[in-house]
Amino acid sequence: MRPTISTRRTGILAILVALAVALAGFVPVDGARAAVQHSFYVSPTGSDSNSGTAAAPWATLEKARNHIRQNNLNDNMTGDVVVYLRGGRHVRTAPFDLTDADSGSNGFRVVYRAYPGEAPIMDGGKAVTGWTRAGSAPYYVADVPESAGYADYFRQLYVGGKRAQLAMSEGIAGTAFWNDPAIPNPPANPDRPDRSYDGIEFPAGSVPDYTNVTDVRLFHIAIGFKADYFPLVDISTSGAYKRVQLAQPHFQVRLNRDAGDSLNFDHTYYFLNAFEELDAPGEWYHNRATDKIYYYPLPGEDVNAVGAHVPVVESLVNIKGRSTTAKARDITFDGVTFEHGNWLLPRDRHIGGTQAEALYADDPFNDPNYDGYGGEVPGQIRLTNTNGVMFTNNTVRKMGSGGIQLLDGAENTTITGNVFHNLTAAGIIAGRWMDVRAGSAARTKNIVIRNNIVTDTGDDFFQATGISLMNTYNAEISHNLVYDTAYMGFHQRKSDEFNLVDGVGKTTFSHNELYNATAKHTWGMYDGGAVYTFGAWPGSSFSHNYVHDHTSSSNFYSDNQSYQTRWDYNVSQDGRFDWSNRYRQPLSVYASHNHTDASNSTTSGAIFDRDGGPHVISDGAWPAEARSIMDSASLQSSYEHLRSKVPATNLANAATLSDSNRSTWDSSLKKLFDETLHTGEASAEQSEAWVQFDLGGDYNAFTFTIQQDNCCTWMITHWKVQRWSASQNAWIDIMPYQAINTTAPVVYKPPTHVATTSIRLFVQNTNTGGKIGVQEFNVTGEAKG
Incomplete structure (x- = not known):
């Protein structure tokens, strides 16, 4: 099987299993909803010749927007103007544009809101139908011509709601x-x-x-x-x-x-x-010359039945004022799902090569010494010259680039209670790479990013982070849950590394939980921290954050030219603190009350001014202060329900590891989340080890993903999975032993649905004295109703 980029770890804790014979400032808040002055309704089954009432809804958001504009309903407002989106797919063929003419007034807002109890989707993609078998080949083919509304170029195919793997060669x-x-x-x-x-x-x-x-x-x-x-x-x-x-x-x-x-x-x-290279289940290929798309189904998968979509529209929503003195203001999106946005830039040019969501400039050769950095991966929801725009309770998913992007002149923005997942780039990208000398009116500033989930980024852009800041001022990032990001979980970097810049800094990063950042570590993405800052961001503070199960070595990383920042009351589990010695002189990075179970933190770049540190613990003996930090990080209680909005939770993560066939696992289980554990060697061929996962319920429709570690090119691991059959009072093979000949993830989907409450993962090696190493084991399934 070819390498698979798209499979990743998900869930509350990432299973990073290593086996070696044994399985080894401005703070807006959510308030009561204002009085409503006008209400209008838009439905996928409506008509723009209707009146826009609940009984006779319009078909398009443009009709609602234009009606409000043309009748001056947002001038001198006495209550909110609310446009209710009814459930279903609001298919876009172009971006939805809002300007300063669409602003709220008198402290009231123009609101685009999901109709109560319904789930509207702003869909920038198009369904791919009519799949047929390509002769005797194992893959299927369908037509995607531009004349039928498909894009000339796209980098994603979503089958059954999941991102498929682009056909790929071996290394x-x-x-x-x-x-x-x-x-x-x-x-x-x-x-x-x-x-x-x-x-x-x-x-x-x-x-x-x-x-x-x-x-x-x-x-x-x-x-x-x-x-x-x-x-x-x-x-x-x-x-x-x-x-x-x-x-x-x-x-x-x-x-x-x-x-x-x-x-x-x-x-x-x-x-x-x-x-x-279209030679493995789950892979796809797009032939632009013939306008055809090919897909190799997973075992037992019917692509026509589960459905397939490709992105079409680039940038689903643009909110842009005319200038820094004519800003689009007081606009809200609430409860809407955005999906299937496209990104056309990679059609004709290179992407990547820089850091995180930074990109090379479009025309770098005006200066032959130009370093290449010049722009950013775009978001699908873009804000330019805005004031007081809010995003609450939305879902942003299945995007060909990033999620929400705050550009020049975006100020007083609130992003609260949203879920971002299955994105090519970061869920939130704020600031412009090249606007480091922007004046105050053009600076991206006064941002609140609170109680959001950001996960599953970067399957087709390995530099993707979770939340990324460039040249911003006064950003509060608090109580967010960020995990399974290809690269860093939180990243901030200013483009003028060596100089202080007025109006860049004052980031408050607090009470966040991050884990399994650099999820593409096994592919070589590892150089950075789960929480990372680069350059002088004076007035910034990092406090009460909990980082764990990070696949790189640094959980918290204060890098080049750091200046006038504080790092207090943070917990780093299974990873170190790095306060780089590449700090700006004189040293002004302060730290106190930090806790870690790693003994190799880099401390030369920090002044420990209150209690020394970081405090190093062993054997999981976290003191009360550390446990309080762990407990208070992540989503606040009223936002815990957001976890259920993220699909495909790894059942193995939440399972009870209840049994095994090796007594040595008792000690190894304490280190199951330590990716660097590669101890012990098999003493004979076919040495077999297994571990049991009790799922806590009855599940079926399983998909298993396994990835062996990157220990040795000669290592071949065999694996199989069993299920517990209560009716037979026995363990039954779901899949037979099969070899893993790659360090990339390997996917197996049973050809028939079987249900069970417990599974066992078996592994063995074929080399005398050879290691067995499992980097990652992922189980998804459906609760049996």
Whole structure:
């Protein structure tokens, strides 16, 4: 089976199982709803020739918006103007645009709200129907022509609501960079004019003659935080090698900045969206030349029955005032689901290569020494020149880029009680990379991000974080639950690293719970903390946060040029604190009352001014102060219900680990969440170990995902799963033993539905003296009604 990017850990605790014979400022608050002056209704089954009442709803949000504008209903308001969205799919064929003409007034708001008890969806995608078997091949094919409303380009296919895996090759190491003098190139770095290249050479036998080469992307990861997705121009044969020509100018930009370090020819590369790699269940491929899409179903899956969607519209909602003095203000979205937004930029150019949601500039060659950073991954809900916009109780999911993005001049924004999941990039992106010298009116500022869940980001953009700030002022991020992010959980970085900048800083990050950040650690994304800050953000504080089960080594990381910040009352479980010695002089980073069970924290970049620290505990003996911090972090009680809105919880995470066949597991179970545990070796071939998970209920429709650790290229682990049959009073195989020959996640879906209350995971090795290592075990299923 080919490597699978899309499968990930989910749930309250991430199961990071290692087996080695044994399984080893401005603070707006939610208040009472204001009086309602006008109410209008929009329904997917309505008509814009109707009157907009509950009995005769309109069909489009544009009709409601225009009616309010044209009749001046938002001038001199005496109550809120509420547009109720009825349940069902409000299919978008273009962004929904709001301007300062659509603002509230007199302290009242224009509100776009879910009708009580219903679940409206603003859908930027289109269903893919009419799947047919492609002859005797195991995959299915459907038509997706632009003439029928499909986008020319998209990077996602959602089958049964889940993101499918783009067809992908195994990892291939390059042999050389290459350059053809006949091909004009952008300018090379003046310091290294010899580094002017057109692409990368690979052994000829490792690269097939791919169909539609320009649809293929070359994927690459290096130095722990740079992931690249390069468009291809051509593949040609040169003796014993295949020459892969990559699109310019961005390949040369990457070489100019990082050649030989984060971008070298002998790194491992993967070919994405290649028809010839469509060889494993769960994979798909898009042929833009023929307007066809292909999908290889999972065992027992009927793609026509479960449904499939692709994104179409890029940017579902744009709220944009005319200027910093004519802002769109006092607008609310409440209880709406947004999904299937597209991102067209990767169609024609490289993405990634920088850090987190930062991107390379569109035109970097005005300055040959330009470092490449110049923009951000876009959000699907974008705010520019806004004041007092609120997002409450919404769900943002299945997006081809990020969630909510606060751009120039977005101020006094409140984002509370929302769920963000299954996104390409961060749930919330605030600030502009290149506006570091923006004036006060254009600064992204006064932000409240409170009681939200952000999870499952970055399956097709490995630099994705959970919440990402760039050049913001006065942001409060509190009581959020952030987990299963490809890269960092929380990230803030200013573009002018070495200088103090007026109006950048004062971040308050408190009472948040983060876990399983850098979820793509096994692919090489590891260089950063779950909570990370870079550059001078004076007046910022990090307090009462709980970080655990992070797959990198640093849970809290104060990095380059940190200045005038405080780190107090935080708990770091299964990871260290890093207060980097690359601080701004004089040292002004202060810390106190922090707790960790890691003994290798970096402390030279902090002044411990109250109680010393961080305090190191052992054997889980957290003191009362630490336990109080753990208990008070995460969602507040009135927002706990949001957890149920995140699908596909890993049943293994919440299960009771009740039994095993090795007494040594008793001590190992204490370290089940420590990814670095690779102790012990098998003494003979076929050494078998198992562990039992009691699920706490009766489940069926299982999918199992397993990933072995990255210990050794020669290691082959076999695995199987059993279920408990009460009627037979016996353990029955759900799946037989099968080999794992990759360090990527492997998915198995039983061909028939079986129900059980308990399962057992079995593993064994085939090498004498070889290790058995399981990085991750994920179980999803449906509660049996």
